[in-house]
Amino acid sequence: MSPKLENESDEDLLDRYKDGDQRAFEHLLARYRTSVFNFLLRSVRDPAKAEDLLQEVFLRVIHRCEHFERRAKFSTWLYTIARNLCVDTSRKMIHRRHRSLDAPARSDLDGSEPLVERVAASTPTADRDAIAQRLRVEIADAIEELPTDQREVFLMRQVQGLAFKDIATIVGVPENTIKSRMRYALERLQQALSDYDDYARKLS
Amino acid sequence: MSTQSHDCQSCEERLVEFVCGDLSPEEARSLRTSVGGCAECSASLRRLEDGMHWACEMPIVEPPPSLDEAILKAAASRLPASSMASGAAPSRWSRLGDIIRAALTGPQLAMVTVALLVVAVGLWVVPGDPDDYATMAEPMLTQDPEGAHAPLSTPASPGAASASLDEANEALDAEATDSVEEKSALAEVDRSSIRGLRSEALAEAPRIATKTAKRAEGPPADSIGKSAKRSRRMAPGEVVDPIGPEAMPAPNRSAPSRYAAGGASASSEPGVERQLKRPLNAPVDSMPLQAQKQEADDPAQALHEKAKSFLAQGQCARSVELYRRLLTTYPGYSRAPQAIVEASDCYRRLGRYDEARAHLQQAMTYRVARRQAEQRLQSLESEMRSARKSPARKPTGSSDADTAAAAEAQ
Numbered sequence: 001m002s003p004k005l006e007n008e009s010d011e012d013l014l015d016r017y018k019d020g021d022q023r024a025f026e027h028l029l030a031r032y033r034t035s036v037f038n039f040l041l042r043s044v045r046d047p048a049k050a051e052d053l054l055q056e057v058f059l060r061v062i063h064r065c066e067h068f069e070r071r072a073k074f075s076t077w078l079y080t081i082a083r084n085l086c087v088d089t090s091r092k093m094i095h096r097r098h099r100s101l102d103a104p105a106r107s108d109l110d111g112s113e114p115l116v117e118r119v120a121a122s123t124p125t126a127d128r129d130a131i132a133q134r135l136r137v138e139i140a141d142a143i144e145e146l147p148t149d150q151r152e153v154f155l156m157r158q159v160q161g162l163a164f165k166d167i168a169t170i171v172g173v174p175e176n177t178i179k180s181r182m183r184y185a186l187e188r189l190q191q192a193l194s195d196y197d198d199y200a201r202k203l204s
Numbered sequence: 205m206s207t208q209s210h211d212c213q214s215c216e217e218r219l220v221e222f223v224c225g226d227l228s229p230e231e232a233r234s235l236r237t238s239v240g241g242c243a244e245c246s247a248s249l250r251r252l253e254d255g256m257h258w259a260c261e262m263p264i265v266e267p268p269p270s271l272d273e274a275i276l277k278a279a280a281s282r283l284p285a286s287s288m289a290s291g292a293a294p295s296r297w298s299r300l301g302d303i304i305r306a307a308l309t310g311p312q313l314a315m316v317t318v319a320l321l322v323v324a325v326g327l328w329v330v331p332g333d334p335d336d337y338a339t340m341a342e343p344m345l346t347q348d349p350e351g352a353h354a355p356l357s358t359p360a361s362p363g364a365a366s367a368s369l370d371e372a373n374e375a376l377d378a379e380a381t382d383s384v385e386e387k388s389a390l391a392e393v394d395r396s397s398i399r400g401l402r403s404e405a406l407a408e409a410p411r412i413a414t415k416t417a418k419r420a421e422g423p424p425a426d427s428i429g430k431s432a433k434r435s436r437r438m439a440p441g442e443v444v445d446p447i448g449p450e451a452m453p454a455p456n457r458s459a460p461s462r463y464a465a466g467g468a469s470a471s472s473e474p475g476v477e478r479q480l481k482r483p484l485n486a487p488v489d490s491m492p493l494q495a496q497k498q499e500a501d502d503p504a505q506a507l508h509e510k511a512k513s514f515l516a517q518g519q520c521a522r523s524v525e526l527y528r529r530l531l532t533t534y535p536g537y538s539r540a541p542q543a544i545v546e547a548s549d550c551y552r553r554l555g556r557y558d559e560a561r562a563h564l565q566q567a568m569t570y571r572v573a574r575r576q577a578e579q580r581l582q583s584l585e586s587e588m589r590s591a592r593k594s595p596a597r598k599p600t601g602s603s604d605a606d607t608a609a610a611a612e613a614q
Contacts, residue, residue: 017279020283022276022279022280022283025276025279026276026279029272029275029276029279033267033271033272034264034265034266034267037265037266037267038264038265041265050267051267051268051271054267054271055271055274055275058275058278058279059275059278062275062278062279062282063282090575091575091576135261136261136263139258139261139262139263140262140263142258143259143262147582148579148582149579149582149583149586150586154259157224158259158260158262159262159264163226164221164224164226173583176217176590177583177586177587177590179217179220179221180586180587180589180590181583181586182220182224183216183219183220183252184586185255186220186223186251186252186255186256186259187251187252187255188255189255189258189259190251190252190254190255190258191251193258194254197254
């Protein structure tokens with residue numbers, strides 16, 4: 001990657017792309033593809049759908065880039081597009097639970113024993129890895145179980161690191177409301193995963 | 205609850221910022237010290253820190269690389285071939301060109317074009333060669349009350365010099381329906397050809413209907429139809445092709461003038477009625493033709509649009525009144541579910557949470573609005589919880605005027 005483009009701001013990269021520099025768009029894509037994908041994945045809870053939406057988000061960026069006038073940040077604009085697509089998709093989809101993309105098949109683990117009871121004084125490395133993987137699944141599930149309004153705030157903050165002020169602009173509610181939703185999301189996560197506190201401490 | 209020096213409510217608001225790392229080191233230190241002396245806040249902080257710990261453990265999934273290919277292909281297809289080949293950064297001149305191009309193709313161009321057309325037609329309307337009366341256009345009487353009768357008093361052409369003023373007025377009466385049709389046609393043209401223009405631009409554009417100086421006994425039926433058809437394709441202010449002497453309708457001397465005092469209109473269309481009841485020398489209606497037609501066609505929709513407009517401006521008290529009127533006057537309105545959800549938003553912004561919730565619960569009974577209402581209900585309940593904890597907080601999204609109006613209404 002060109003070091004010069006790496007230091008450019010998102011808005012400058014988009015301007016460059018509008019002027020015909022394809023590499024600028026590649027940089028933008030590299031910066032945001034993972035975070036936007038995770039936002040979409042945890043929002044719609046369907047990996048295939050999340051992939052489609054990721055393409056759709058960036059296609060909209062490509063087709064609407066002429067209308068971006070730098071009145072807001074590029075990240076704000078991008079996540080507004082992503083959020084709108086999620087909302088539209090959620091309305092159409094029938095909600096059903098999907099296993100997280102990173103979830104192992106249940107048959108891979110010894111499911112006879114609850115996870116918390118597997119915290120032993122010492123476990124083999126392979127077993128610890130499997131349990132850590134399972135823990136990640138539980139965390140992903142807990143996030144996906146958050147109410148929609150709390151989840152979107154949580155994801156935008158955690159996945160992308162957007163400021164609360166920017167999230168408020170995207171969602172269209174006051175900043176204090178955003179902070180409240182974030183607080184409720186964190187408290188819910190803590191409540192849902194409190195059984196694994198000891199386990200997480202032992203793993204770390 | 206806490207000691208006098210520690211305010212749990214304000215502390216709780218800052219705890220999220222603290223765990224998310226938004227506070228400066230000094231602020232964080234100060235908050236920790238403050239929280240340390242309060243059991244409740246300490247417990248809240250522990251919960252939030254634990255939650256943040258789990259949040260940081262959230263697994264991050266990489267999207268498949270194959271997705272990039274399709275996206276980059278689309279990005280490349282948008283670019284012109286020359287810039288793709290060079291891959292070089294564009295010059296400032298090309299950027300300037302893009303800016304000019306964007307300005308020329310934007311809505312500004314349409315507005316400027318309309319303004320120029322208006323000026324051009326206005327200049328063209330001014331009488332020029334007195335011999336060329338066949339193509340001279342005269343302004344509509346309603347546009348210029350003072351000078352409305354001036355053209356009539358002046359012989360339009362040597363051939364029409366013998367026509368009396370009364371005959372000319374009666375001819376205009378009979379043309380009233382045709383002019384209304386032309387206005388409707390022009391309104392259609394407005395909608396289809398000029399999108400995105402502000403309504404102020406349309407309202408200010410003088411509504412100029414033209415008629416030829418030559419009076420005739422009556423037009424053939426097909427020529428009137430052709431005239432109406434031609435006007436459909438034309439922009440407002442554009443001059444209609446001159447109609448020949450045989451195109452004028454025969455004055456209907458037996459029928460009473462629609463402009464007589466208390467004269468009733470024969471038409472049942474509300475929009476037409478308004479036009480006919482206005483005297484010849486009355487000022488032009490300030491409402492744009494498009495809005496008049498919309499109001500005539502669907503009053504419920506027009507009321508809905510007004511309510512939404514006030515809501516968008518933040519005038520929630522007025523918006524609430526309009527929504528209330530809409531939902532009580534037109535219970536069968538096709539977009540009532542959407543209007544109920546919007547009304548709940550108004551109440552929420554005014555801090556009237558109970559009414560907001562009631563509206564959302566009502567909206568949930570409609571299949572089309574159920575999901576949206578459920579989501580909003582969840583966020584409303586969150587907001588209500590926050591509001592209970594900090595009752596001094598002003599209702600969100602409302603202006604001071606709205607808050608005062610809401611207080612008066614209650």
